Amino acid sequence: MTNLVSAMEIKRRGMAAIEEALKRGPVHLVKRNKATAVVLREEDYRRLTDPHGAGARGLSAMQWLLAQRPVAARSKRQIDRRLSAEHDW
Numbered sequence: 001m002t003n004l005v006s007a008m009e010i011k012r013r014g015m016a017a018i019e020e021a022l023k024r025g026p027v028h029l030v031k032r033n034k035a036t037a038v039v040l041r042e043e044d045y046r047r048l049t050d051p052h053g054a055g056a057r058g059l060s061a062m063q064w065l066l067a068q069r070p071v072a073a074r075s076k077r078q079i080d081r082r083l084s085a086e087h088d089w
Contacts, residue, residue: 004079007031008086025068033083042069 003024009017010029018039021027027039040048048061059067 002028002035004030006083006086007036014077024072025070026065027031030083 001062003021003026005017005021007030018027022039022041027043028035029037029039048064
């Protein structure tokens with residue numbers, strides 16, 4: 001399952017929200033229920049962009065991301081509940 005952090009959570013908690021989520025892998029930033037960006041740890045970014053790193057072994061960025069360890073699985077209901085709690089309806 002995707003590692004999500006909403007814009008509302010970032011407004012409330014700042015970088016702490018992203019740093020905590022990065023412990024579980026790449027972080028997908030969500031704004032208005034749409035993924036807007038992905039945040040990687042510095043070492044992962046360097047591995048992707050280093051000509052002697054992942055690319056030299058023939059991995060594309062997508063292949064590298066798919067090879068990463070999975071994050072804790074959540075159901076659609078759990079995700080919807082969390083997103084609803086974060087929005088001011």
